[in-house]
Structure formats: C-alpha cells, structure tokens
Amino acid sequence: xxxxxxxxxxxxxxxxxxxxxxxxxxxxxxxxxxxxxxxxxxxxxxxxxxxxxxxxxxxxxxxxxxxxxxxxxxxxxxxxxxxxxxxxxxxxxxxxxxxxxxxxxxxxxxxxxxxxxxxxxxxxxxxxxxxxxxxxxxxxxxxxxxxxxxxxxxxxxxxxxxxxxxxxxxxxxxxxxxxxxxxxxx
Amino acid sequence: xxxxxxxxxxxxxxxxxxxxxxxxxxxxxxxxxxxxxxxxxxxxxxxxxxxxxxxxxxxxxxxxxxxxxxxxxxxxxxxxxxxxxxxxxxxxxxxxxxxxxxxxxxxxxxxxxxxxxxxxxxxxxxxxxxxxxxxxxxxxxxxxxxxxxxxxxxxxxxxxxxxxxxxxxxxxxxxxxxxxxxxxxx
Amino acid sequence: xxxxxxxxxxxxxxxxxxxxxxxxxxxxxxxxxxxxxxxxxxxxxxxxxxxxxxxxxxxxxxxxxxxxxxxxxxxxxxxxxxxxxxxxxxxxxxxxxxxxxxxxxxxxxxxxxxxxxxxxxxxxxxxxxxxxxxxxxxxxxxxxxxxxxxxxxxxxxxxxxxxxxxxxxxxxxxxxxxxxxxxxxx
Amino acid sequence: xxxxxxxxxxxxxxxxxxxxxxxxxxxxxxxxxxxxxxxxxxxxxxxxxxxxxxxxxxxxxxxxxxxxxxxxxxxxxxxxxxxxxxxxxxxxxxxxxxxxxxxxxxxxxxxxxxxxxxxxxxxxxxxxxxxxxxxxxxxxxxxxxxxxxxxxxxxxxxxxxxxxxxxxxxxxxxxxxxxxxxxxxx
Numbered sequence: 001x002x003x004x005x006x007x008x009x010x011x012x013x014x015x016x017x018x019x020x021x022x023x024x025x026x027x028x029x030x031x032x033x034x035x036x037x038x039x040x041x042x043x044x045x046x047x048x049x050x051x052x053x054x055x056x057x058x059x060x061x062x063x064x065x066x067x068x069x070x071x072x073x074x075x076x077x078x079x080x081x082x083x084x085x086x087x088x089x090x091x092x093x094x095x096x097x098x099x100x101x102x103x104x105x106x107x108x109x110x111x112x113x114x115x116x117x118x119x120x121x122x123x124x125x126x127x128x129x130x131x132x133x134x135x136x137x138x139x140x141x142x143x144x145x146x147x148x149x150x151x152x153x154x155x156x157x158x159x160x161x162x163x164x165x166x167x168x169x170x171x172x173x174x175x176x177x178x179x180x181x182x183x184x185x186x
Numbered sequence: 187x188x189x190x191x192x193x194x195x196x197x198x199x200x201x202x203x204x205x206x207x208x209x210x211x212x213x214x215x216x217x218x219x220x221x222x223x224x225x226x227x228x229x230x231x232x233x234x235x236x237x238x239x240x241x242x243x244x245x246x247x248x249x250x251x252x253x254x255x256x257x258x259x260x261x262x263x264x265x266x267x268x269x270x271x272x273x274x275x276x277x278x279x280x281x282x283x284x285x286x287x288x289x290x291x292x293x294x295x296x297x298x299x300x301x302x303x304x305x306x307x308x309x310x311x312x313x314x315x316x317x318x319x320x321x322x323x324x325x326x327x328x329x330x331x332x333x334x335x336x337x338x339x340x341x342x343x344x345x346x347x348x349x350x351x352x353x354x355x356x357x358x359x360x361x362x363x364x365x366x367x368x369x370x371x372x
Numbered sequence: 373x374x375x376x377x378x379x380x381x382x383x384x385x386x387x388x389x390x391x392x393x394x395x396x397x398x399x400x401x402x403x404x405x406x407x408x409x410x411x412x413x414x415x416x417x418x419x420x421x422x423x424x425x426x427x428x429x430x431x432x433x434x435x436x437x438x439x440x441x442x443x444x445x446x447x448x449x450x451x452x453x454x455x456x457x458x459x460x461x462x463x464x465x466x467x468x469x470x471x472x473x474x475x476x477x478x479x480x481x482x483x484x485x486x487x488x489x490x491x492x493x494x495x496x497x498x499x500x501x502x503x504x505x506x507x508x509x510x511x512x513x514x515x516x517x518x519x520x521x522x523x524x525x526x527x528x529x530x531x532x533x534x535x536x537x538x539x540x541x542x543x544x545x546x547x548x549x550x551x552x553x554x555x556x557x558x
Numbered sequence: 559x560x561x562x563x564x565x566x567x568x569x570x571x572x573x574x575x576x577x578x579x580x581x582x583x584x585x586x587x588x589x590x591x592x593x594x595x596x597x598x599x600x601x602x603x604x605x606x607x608x609x610x611x612x613x614x615x616x617x618x619x620x621x622x623x624x625x626x627x628x629x630x631x632x633x634x635x636x637x638x639x640x641x642x643x644x645x646x647x648x649x650x651x652x653x654x655x656x657x658x659x660x661x662x663x664x665x666x667x668x669x670x671x672x673x674x675x676x677x678x679x680x681x682x683x684x685x686x687x688x689x690x691x692x693x694x695x696x697x698x699x700x701x702x703x704x705x706x707x708x709x710x711x712x713x714x715x716x717x718x719x720x721x722x723x724x725x726x727x728x729x730x731x732x733x734x735x736x737x738x739x740x741x742x743x744x
Contacts, residue, residue, distance in 0.1 A: 085240055090292075092690060099276055099284055132654050318464060318497070426644075470656075
C-alpha cells in the first residue's frame, strides 16, 4: 500500500524538509514494489484527493509530472501501472469514507505493508484504522518519511508498540512467503 | 444524482426489458440535468464499478460508447461533463463503502434528486440509505425505470410512503427554488 | 436475529393492525428461538432505541411489561435471557450506526435468520444492509409481520427475488445443520 | 466525553503505573464534569466493552465497585448519573462500530472535550477519528493520563500539532461560553 506518494509537494510549510527524507524512501518503495510485483503481490495507491472532488488519479499524476512540480522525481519513481489499484481518500486515513476496506476484503488481504508519507500523519491514521480492523501490519522503517526525523522514529516505535507493526527494513521482508499465504499487499 | 446510468446493458437477464423503459427515462433525466445546470445545481454520477476495481469512470464511458454496446444511446444522452462529480460504488447502495456522504456534506446538500436505474434495486437501496442519513428525497417518477413496470410503480409508492420521497414528474420540479436554498443535487 | 420485537406498540397509526399480525408471528419466533437455543445457536435482539439515547434495553423491557402496554403479550413471549445479545439501533437498519456488523464477525456468522416487525420497514432495511455485506439470509415468512398483509407478502417476495433470501416457514428450517456449520443466528 | 474511565484496572502490564497518573486526573475530570453539568453541558461516557458483548454499562460499574477492584476509587469519583449518555465501544476508537457520531449529531455538538485513559491509546484513536469528522477538540492536559508520563506529554503535543487540539488545563476552560454556543460536550 503506497500512501500519498503521488503529491506535488507544492505546499509551503515543511515541503522541502519532507522531500529530503521522502526521496530516499521513495527509492526503497520502488525497489520493494518491484519485488512485490515479481512475487505476485498487488499494490494499492491510497492517495489524497487534495480537496479536488472532481479529479481523478491519472489527472493528478499528469499534473505532478507535466507541471514540473517539486514532487516530480518521486512520482516518476513510483508511477502506477495498469495492474495497480488506487483509492482516493478525502481525509488523512485511507479507510475513512473510502472503499478501501471492501477492496481489501475482495483481495483477501489480511496483512498490509504500509509505505509512504508522512509517517506521523497519513500513515499513522491509516495504520490505526487498519489495526482496528484486525489487519496485520508491516511498516518498513526505510519506506516511510516525515518532515522531522525524530518524529519519524517516534511514530515508528509507537506503531510497533501499540499497533503491533513489524517495522523491519524493506530488504529483509520475505515477499514470496507473504505471497504463498495470499495475504500480502505491497 | 444519476444512479447507474453509465451501463453497457450487456447482461442477459432482462436487459432488453429494462432498456425499453430506461431510454425514455434517460431523455427525461437529460432534460432535468440541463435545467439543473442552468439553475447552478450540480450533478453527481453514482455508478457501479461492475466488479472492476481498477477501472475508472472515464474508461467505463469509453467502453459503453466505443464498443457499441446496448447501453450506448443512454450513455450518449447522459455523458458527464467536467463540472459533474462521480462516485464509483462497489455494491447496490451509493452510500455503502464510498465517499458519497462526505461529498454531499462538502457540497452542503440536504435535498437529493435521485434518478436512474433500476428503481427497484440500486435507486431503492441508495434512497433508503439517504433516508437514514436524514436527506430529503425527490425521486421524479419519469426519471427512474425498472425491468418490470408494475414493480417500478410499487417501489415508487413504497419510497413515497416509507422514505417520504416526493415522486412528482420532473417537469414540475422548481429547480430555481432548490438552488436558492443551495440544497439540491441533480 | 429478532428485530424490533421489544416495542410498546403505543403509537397511533396502525398499531392495532400491526399487532393483529405480530402476535401470531411472535409465537412462531418464540418457538424458533427455543429450537435455536437447543441447537446451540445464539440470538441477537436488534431493537429501536426509540429516540431515547440514554435508555438501555432492560429499561425498555420493564416499561413494556410493567406499564401494561399494548405490546406486553409479545414482549412476554420474547423476553431475552442472559445468553442473548442485544444491539440498540438509532434508525431503521440494524447495521446503521451500530456495532452489529462487528458483533456478527466476532460470532463468525455468515448466515442470518431475520425475524420481527415490521417486515416492510425495519426488517427490509436490515436485510438490504446484510445483503450488501454478503450475509446469506433466511427470513421465515411466518416470523415477520407488517401492518398490511399484502404489503407483507410483497416485501417477502422482493427479499426473495433481490436479496436471495430463503423465505421458507420456520418449522422447516434445519437448525442443527446451521449450527454444525457454526454459521447461524436465530 | 469521558473515555474508558470505568475500568477495573485488573490487568497485569502497567496497571499500577497507569493508576498512579489516572487517579489525580480522575479528580480533575470529576471537577470539570461538575462544572459542565452546572453549565448545562452534557457528559458522554465512551467505554470499552472489554470483549463482553452481552454486558451493559451498569453491570460494568457494579463489577468495578462491588468486586473491590483496583479501579474502584476512580469509578466512585466518576460514577455516571441519569442525565449522562454512554456508548460502549468494541475497539480503541470511540467512533469505530458505535453510534457515537450519530449521538453527537443528535446533540448538535461541534466541539468535544476529551478526557480519560489512556491518552496515548484510546484518547488518541478517538481524537483522530473526531478530527477526521471535523470536530473541534479540547483535550485538557490534566484530565488525561498514560502509563508513561513522557509518552503522555508527547501524545498531548502530537494532538495539539496535528489534530489542532486545545490542551489547556481544565480549570481555564470557560464552560459557560461553550454552553452558550450549545456546542460542548464535557
């Protein structure tokens, strides 16, 4: 699950800071996504609609790339393909007022791998809602980022302690095993 | 609100029957939608995703028209424009596992005009869920259709009796008044 | 699942009519509930809170019996015991703004037996929401009632046609089989 | 809103620690609740059902007091009265699978005062869900507690930063002003 990776990063407060940590994380996410695809594990983009209720996801991607926005290098690394799923979320949590839960049921997913930005807001809100719904969580520490690195560390440990999330680094995740149990989303 | 008007009608059971009643209704919906637009009232397409979780709405419209499907004349009458909103629903009710309720809150809507097919299934499910959420309902009797005309009449009277819906014909709806109270969706 | 069986029937419009059909249905529900208990099948009362947000279920039962209300004979037939579950619903559908879905997941239920009043309103709304959530429905025709008997027949056939409900009479339901698959709620 | 204040504190891990901070907080909550009642502001108990789906709230209170549990002094300080509302929550967030949102709509509440235990789990989950639903939050820092005091401070500042919560001490909240706008829950 890729949370808010399609973003133009054209906001004033803290965009540069977040970008500094988000770009290396995006590289890790891209590598993990490639391994997930090879292992037959599907990917779901869960992305803000940024208050644009009429927009669709393809239009958002085109804007980020064609308008040469600050977020362009990340969007180019993480461009979705035709096999990927996407869910537009109107608020911080991917589960609030969206069809995500039903899509996960349809896919038979019980374990979710959460990646994206920012860890301390949209990833945390989505992870908490996933935990309420009894999903097992893997949140690789090198695939999330926040504006502030200390805050990023703290929220990772919060999610480990309270949400029982597995926060190991992405390279150590055995996607084949996950795929065998038909339970993983990348 | 236009319910399931974008449909290829390429199903076996009863598609011809529904089509016979749906085409005249679609003409009434198109006329009502034009008046709504003039009155500054926005339109929301609430449409099945037909189990295609990766599809988007534009792709569905293109399929209905380009593949010369049975539903093509209706889709051509009711093609959305850039100012329209759309919500893909995975099940019969437009409110179940979608962002519709939040979109209506965002628009400040308290009265909904429901139109589309079929009256006795998706329109009824959506109307019941709208009633639970305290929306006032207008369901113009000439803008909905079902496979069976008697069933269509019965469900209209059910929605009038139980859901307190106003089922007057579309030509008699005063959209300007609705617009003044900033409360209508077409 | 017993829908709105705890009711004082102290409303003006149609209470006598509904009562006439509800009392015989209540006798069938009581017999079915007894068989369900013997078969190890649990019962859930899903009941209106009647706009009394502070009330609890026990207080409602006491009111119906102690105040000698019109609904007293039905409440006496169907008094819950300590093994029964109850869910207070603020609106017509038992699933709307309640914990019912999570309780059913907790119990592992996939098939629901719906009984109660009135068939054409609260039973229908609850059945439709159950169908959206992929529950298999048994709605025994002798265990539901409406104010109008024709309407009762019509809604039963609607639930059979659209919601794929099994509407056989209660005496013919094999509760032991249901219990073996650990899937039934009475 | 009083979150998880009715608790027997009979769990192994950290109950003593939490109790040490929770008792002084309970005294502040009791004082705030008294002022709220005087100002005509209603109180809602949002409490775990502790996996006991058949239990009701009164039975839980009786257990905490009569069985002389560790939580007894807190429950005695914060015993609800007949004018209070209560909502049993099956999971950490008071909004998940409960009727809380509809109750708040019924009361016309737009501002919520959150109090209770533990700040870093149930209060945070509930506050995040309230924020998604556009409620304005007051979370008085002396009316919440966690097992670890540093963690308590951190989560308070997180809720201030991300959820825009007002975390001033309870004595400085002007309940009369809140009541005038008919928007407060204590």
